[in-house]
Amino acid sequence: MIKTLDNLKQGENGIISAFKGKGEVRKHLMEMGLVRGSDIKVERVAPLGDPIEVKIKGYSLSLRKEDAKKIEIEIS
Known part of the structure; x- marks a missing residue:
């Protein structure tokens, strides 16, 4: 199952499968260490949903x- 990161709840994890952004957006995310195939886990979501803390x-x-x-x- 594929979800966007903002739809994951605290404690959920998965593997980065793709980026919707192109160009500068994609570059910015990759510079932060977010690359396809990486495991990612939602550690905490702020009360209003912004920001989202991940590991x-x-x-x-x-x-x-x-x-x-x-x-x-990608959620398994």
Whole structure:
């Protein structure tokens, strides 16, 4: 099943499968360490849904909900 990162709940995890953004958006996400095939886990979601804190490659990263909508996650 494929979902966007903003639709995952706290504690859910999956594998990054694709990005909806092109060009600068995609480059920005990749510079933050978000690459296809990486395991990602939602650690915490702020009360209003923004930001979303994830764990990837052993470190924590906070993402704006707008950016999280552009990341497709494969859920097993």
